[in-house]
Amino acid sequence: MTAPALPVFDDITEAATRINGLAVRTPLLESHILNERVSGRVLIKPENLQRMGAFKFRGAYNMISRLDKEHWPGGVTTCSSGNHAQGVAEAARLCGLPAAIVMPADAPALKLERTRRAGAEVITYDRDTEDREAIAARIAEERGALFVPPYNSPDIIAGQGTLGLELMLDAAERGAEPGAVLVPCGGGGLVSGVALAVKHFRDAAEVWAVEPENFDDLARSLKSGRRETNSSQSGSICDALLAPTPGELTFQIIRRLLSGALTVSDDDAREAIRFAFEELKLVVEPGGAVALAALLSGRFAVNGGTVAIVLSGGNIDRADFAGILSGKG
C-alpha cells in the first residue's frame, strides 16, 4: 500500500462543498472585553456552535459521504474520546450507514450519550490499559466496516481545514488580517487542515498549536524532528486533546507550516472556561478552551496585533461545568 497523498488546498474547497448546508457555517465573533484584556484584536471561531458541538463533524462527513456503501456492509467504525465519535455517528446517520464507536469508559457522559443518541453503537475501553486502535481495527475487520481515523487521513484533514477557509474568508470580509492563528491540538487534524487554509490566503500568518501541559507531544516532536509520544493517556481535564502522538500525515504538514506549539495548564483552561462563560456567553469544554487560555494566561502575547483563535468544542458535562464555575472543578 502506498502512503496516502497529503491533502492540498483544493481538497479543502471540495470538502467545503460537501459539508455545505449540513455543517454549521460558524460565525466569526469578537468581544471588546477580550480585545481590551489582551491588548489587541481577537477573532473567535466558535466551533462549539458546530453540529454535535465540536469541529469534528466537518472531517467525518467529508470522509463518510464519499464512501461507496456497497463496499462497507458494516458501515464505519472509529475510536475517539467523544467529539470525533459524535461527528462520525452523525455523519454515518446522515449517510445511512451503521457506526460502531470505541470510546474510553471515562469519557464525559454527555459525549457517550450524544454518540448513542446519534444512532451509533458504543464500545467502551480503559484509556490506560487497552489499545483503542486495536479494538477498532478488529471491529473493522470482523464487520467489513471502514475505520474513520480521528485525524490521520487526507479526507479528515481537508474536512477540518474548512474551518480555516471560513475563518480567512470571514476575516477578510471584515477587513481583518490575522497575524497568528491559535488552534487546540490533539492528534493534529484540525491544526494541520487550518494551517493549509490559512497559509493559502496569507503565507505570513503564523499558525500555532496549543496543547495541554504534560501532553505536549507535538511541542517535543517539533523540537526533535520526529513523532514523540506522551507518557500517559489520561490525567488532564482536556479530554479531547489526549491523543498519544501526532499523526504521520498531520505531522508532515505541521512541520512544514506551523510556527510552533504552546502549552497551557489545566488551571489555565479552567480560567478560560470561566472567562468564556462570563464575557463571551459561550459554553466551551476544557480542550476547546486552550487557545483562549494561551491568550488569557499571557503565554501568547497579542501585542496590539490581530489574532484568531479556535474554540474547538463545547461538550462538557453539567456537573463538571458547574464545578469549574464554582472554582472547584
Added chain:
Amino acid sequence: MTAPALPVFDDITEAATRINGLAVRTPLLESHILNERVSGRVLIKPENLQRMGAFKFRGAYNMISRLDKEHWPGGVTTCSSGNHAQGVAEAARLCGLPAAIVMPADAPALKLERTRRAGAEVITYDRDTEDREAIAARIAEERGALFVPPYNSPDIIAGQGTLGLELMLDAAERGAEPGAVLVPCGGGGLVSGVALAVKHFRDAAEVWAVEPENFDDLARSLKSGRRETNSSQSGSICDALLAPTPGELTFQIIRRLLSGALTVSDDDAREAIRFAFEELKLVVEPGGAVALAALLSGRFAVNGGTVAIVLSGGNIDRADFAGILSGKG
C-alpha cells in the same frame, strides 16, 4: 410638552447606521437538534453575544450618541435591573459622558459589577418598597442629567429594532421566511422595535411577546385594551423582565402589531437554560431564555413552520447558573 412621535422603520435604519461597528452584529444560528425537537425550523438570534451581554446596548447607544453634551453637564441617568444599566453605562463611556444608574439591590452581582466596570456610578434601591423612577428623576434634576428610559422612548425602541432588521436580512440571505418571531418582553422596548422591523419586511409574519408567569402585564393589557400592572415587582428568576407595566409608546406599537403574548414558568425558563447549555452551547440568563422556553414547553407550536426566537441576554451569576445546571436553581 407634546407626546413624542412613535418611531417608524426609517428610524431603525438610521439607528443601525449609528451603532454600526460598535454593537455586535450578532449572527443568526440554527441547531438541527432544536429543529428536530420542535418539529420545524428555528432561527436563533443570540443577543447574549451582544456587547455587554444583552440587546440593551443597541437602544442606549442610539439615544446617547445623539445627545448634545453641552446640554447635559451631568451626563445620563437611568433605572434598570441590570441589562439596560450596562448598555447605558457602556454607551455613556464611549460617548465620554458620566452615567449614574439606579439598580435594585438584589440585581445579579454580575450585572452590578459590570455596570460599575463600565465606569458608571451605581445607586441601589429596594425593588419592593422604593420607586426607582422617582430616584432617577431626582438625580436627573439635581445633576442636569438626561434620563435614558429603559424602553419608553422612540430612540430606544428604534435602537432595539435594529435586532429585528438584522434578523430579517440574515433570514432572507439564507432563504428562510419566519412565520413567527418570539421575543422576551419586560417593558416592551425590544418587542415593539422588532415588530416594526419584522412587519416592514413581511407583514404576514406574526410577532409574539413572551413574559414570565405572574408578570403577564402585557398579556392582560392586550385583553383589556389598557396598560395593566403587575401586582409584584419581584418573585421570578427572570429578573430582566419584571417591568411593572407596558410603556405608553411601546404599548401603542404592540397593540397594533403583535399577535399576542405568551407566558412561561420559571421552571420552563430553567429547562431552556439547560437546553441552551447542552445543545446550543450558549449561556442564556432566565429572562433571555423565555422565547426558547415557549418553544420547548410547547406553549408555542412550530408545526413544521419557520420560527425566529430572540435570546435576549446572558448575564447570569456563576452560582445561579451552576445551581440551574444541577437542577437546584
